[in-house]
Amino acid sequence: MALPIEDYALIGDRGTAALVGKDGSIDWLCLPRFDSPACFAALLGTEDNGRWLLAPADPVTATSRRYVDGTALLETTFTTAGGEVVLLDLMPTGDGRADVVRRLTCTRGTVRIRHDWVVRTDYGQVRPWVSREHAYDEEVVVAVAGPDKLVLRGPRLPRGHDGHHSDEFEMTAGDEATFSMTWVNSWFDVPAPLGMTERVAATTREQREWSQRSPRDVPHADMVRRSLLTLLLMTHAETGGIVAAPTTSLPEDFGGERNWDYRYCWLRDAALTLESLLGAGYDDEALDWRRWLLRAVAGDPADLQIMYTVDGGRQLPERELPHLPGYADSRPVRIGNGAVSQRQNDVLGEVMIALELAREAGLAETPNSWALQRALVDELADHWDEPDNGLWEIRGPQRHFTHSRVMVWVAFDRAVRAVEQHDLPGPVERWRELRDRVREEILDKGFDSTRGTFTQHYDATEVDASLLTIPLVGFLPGDDPRVLGTIEAIMTDLMRDGLLLRYRTQTGVDGLTGDEHPFLACSFWLVSALASAGRRDEAGALLDRLCALANDVGLLSEEYDPAHQRMVGNFPQAFSHLALVQAALALR
Numbered sequence: 228m229a230l231p232i233e234d235y236a237l238i239g240d241r242g243t244a245a246l247v248g249k250d251g252s253i254d255w256l257c258l259p260r261f262d263s264p265a266c267f268a269a270l271l272g273t274e275d276n277g278r279w280l281l282a283p284a285d286p287v288t289a290t291s292r293r294y295v296d297g298t299a300l301l302e303t304t305f306t307t308a309g310g311e312v313v314l315l316d317l318m319p320t321g322d323g324r325a326d327v328v329r330r331l332t333c334t335r336g337t338v339r340i341r342h343d344w345v346v347r348t349d350y351g352q353v354r355p356w357v358s359r360e361h362a363y364d365e366e367v368v369v370a371v372a373g374p375d376k377l378v379l380r381g382p383r384l385p386r387g388h389d390g391h392h393s394d395e396f397e398m399t400a401g402d403e404a405t406f407s408m409t410w411v412n413s414w415f416d417v418p419a420p421l422g423m424t425e426r427v428a429a430t431t432r433e434q435r436e437w438s439q440r441s442p443r444d445v446p447h448a449d450m451v452r453r454s455l456l457t458l459l460l461m462t463h464a465e466t467g468g469i470v471a472a473p474t475t476s477l478p479e480d481f482g483g484e485r486n487w488d489y490r491y492c493w494l495r496d497a498a499l500t501l502e503s504l505l506g507a508g509y510d511d512e513a514l515d516w517r518r519w520l521l522r523a524v525a526g527d528p529a530d531l532q533i534m535y536t537v538d539g540g541r542q543l544p545e546r547e548l549p550h551l552p553g554y555a556d557s558r559p560v561r562i563g564n565g566a567v568s569q570r571q572n573d574v575l576g577e578v579m580i581a582l583e584l585a586r587e588a589g590l591a592e593t594p595n596s597w598a599l600q601r602a603l604v605d606e607l608a609d610h611w612d613e614p615d616n617g618l619w620e621i622r623g624p625q626r627h628f629t630h631s632r633v634m635v636w637v638a639f640d641r642a643v644r645a646v647e648q649h650d651l652p653g654p655v656e657r658w659r660e661l662r663d664r665v666r667e668e669i670l671d672k673g674f675d676s677t678r679g680t681f682t683q684h685y686d687a688t689e690v691d692a693s694l695l696t697i698p699l700v701g702f703l704p705g706d707d708p709r710v711l712g713t714i715e716a717i718m719t720d721l722m723r724d725g726l727l728l729r730y731r732t733q734t735g736v737d738g739l740t741g742d743e744h745p746f747l748a749c750s751f752w753l754v755s756a757l758a759s760a761g762r763r764d765e766a767g768a769l770l771d772r773l774c775a776l777a778n779d780v781g782l783l784s785e786e787y788d789p790a791h792q793r794m795v796g797n798f799p800q801a802f803s804h805l806a807l808v809q810a811a812l813a814l815r
């Protein structure tokens with residue numbers, strides 16, 4: 228049985244990432260890429276679906292964790308009656324390899340350690356062939372199945388029984404034991420051992436240098452730093468693609484069907500991530516992502532997808548994995564994502580905002596980069612009035628979602644500004660005319676003058692938390708009475724225990740069964756909207772409360788269940804962390 232979501236921490240090498248539990252077990256790891264099949268999938272099943280445990284065998288009386296300052300190196304300290312042992316977990320970056328390093332150091336007394344290495348490839352389903360081999364003057368344990376080869380190294384290698392490789396050994400104060408696991412394709416030889424000391428030092432240095440550039444003149448500067456570093460870990464180093472989260476199917480509703488695969492690059496989430504990185508002064512990342520975008524979207528603008536694989540691939544068909552029982556029995560476990568074929572009209576607006584910010588940060592347009600934006604805006608100009616599935620990717624009927632309409636306005640607005648302010652070529656008269664038309668339409672059909680609020684879609688009287696972005700994208704000023712009315716209506720209708728729901732599921736708008744919990748990004752948007760309305764004290768108090776919801780190492784999932792005080796949904800979630808950064812910047 229997996230731990231509560233908040234009991235996990237993230238380590239990663241910017242190619243993939245792992246979740247390490249407070250109990251010393253790595254319960255989720257896909258190798259070599261975020262969206263590769265998992266070789267440790269206990270998170271969505273049992274330890275027999277694969278995990279790697281290193282922890283005291285004796286009862287643990289206390290556990291504490293922290294990231295080594297400014298890095299994603301995780302340190303877990305276990306105390307037992309007999310002593311104390313510190314477990315350092317990391318995935319070295321920057322060398323193009325896929326390694327996990329786990330170093331145990333006994334700091335006090337004597338501690339008996341339990342080691343359990345259970346590899347199950349293909350999302351916890353396939354038992355590999357495991358053998359001992361000699362390579363590079365040492366004995367190693369090698370697990371092979373299909374395309375995967377996993378090589379375990381260490382001072383004491385575990386022995387096989389019942390599909391597990393296990394061991395127990397004693398450590399006394401001053402002892403150190405370092406284990407590593409390396410993935411290669413099965414047709415390659417066992418790779419050379421890692422230059423451990425040098426790679427650990429280099430990873431520490433790289434991450435520290437990067438995170439030291441994070442802004443300090445913002446509230447919750449440490450949380451902002453951790454969020455930015457978490458977003459960096461979700462950015463694929465080689466391709467520049469940014470995943471929405473490193474997990475699949477952590478449920479939005481425990482025991483329910485709202486279980487989705489987030490290990491892909493949504494244009495919306497990636498553009499918003501980039502906006503927060505640029506806002507925090509990280510300009511270099513914009514170039515990598517723009518290159519990613521140009522490659523992913525290349526071709527006919529009519530073929531634009533709302534999400535891609537991290538290398539820009541277009542195929543991510545949704546399917547279920549019946550062999551996994553799911554986190555807390557939440558079935559089905561899904562891989563791939565059916566939302567890929569949806570129409571979501573907000574996406575281009577998000578992309579145009581991010582690219583405008585990049586331009587303003589000094590990233591010059593190339594002929595290709597502007598030609599692409601122009602082609603996409605022209606394509607939108609031919610379809611701007613069509614209904615869509617909205618940013619929440621509802622699986623019910625398509626609608627004219629007010630948020631999507633506002634983002635259509637944004638797309639035309641940023642295109643007009645590119646011509647007016649950056650001298651880029653384009654049919655500015657047509658874009659201006661469409662921008663003004665969609666604006667009038669929104670104010671006419673998306674606003675309920677009786678209640679004084681914008682509405683979820685043109686046929687609804689319901690509100691939706693996405694409307695909080697209206698002042699943030701510049702559609703109306705933050706102190707406009709229509710914005711203030713919308714903030715009030717959202718706080719009245721969607722607040723649950725001080726946190727915001729995205730929308731009320733009871734209307735059936737999303738075409739799904741079950742309910743969901745407050746969506747953390749929406750509460751961060753409320754912070755930003757309150758700040759733009761001049762209500763900075765209220766905004767600051769809400770930001771304090773939201774930051775306090777992060778787990779002990781500063782990570783947030785997608786949603787939060789205030790009644791049971793637990794995290795819900797995929798973890799850690801870029802949407803939550805990027806919105807945290809933007810909220811803190813709004814209160815700078």
Ligand SMILES: OC[C@H]1O[C@H](O[C@H]2O[C@H](CO)[C@@H](O)[C@H](O)[C@H]2O)[C@H](O)[C@@H](O)[C@@H]1O
Nearest residue numbers: 471487493495496564566618619620802
């Ligand atoms: O709630 C239904 C939808 O949930 C997922 O989408 C959510 O996550 C996306 C990635 O962070 C985000 O872009 C979107 O705005 C969220 O609603 C899921 O991926 C969808 O398939 C699902 O329909």
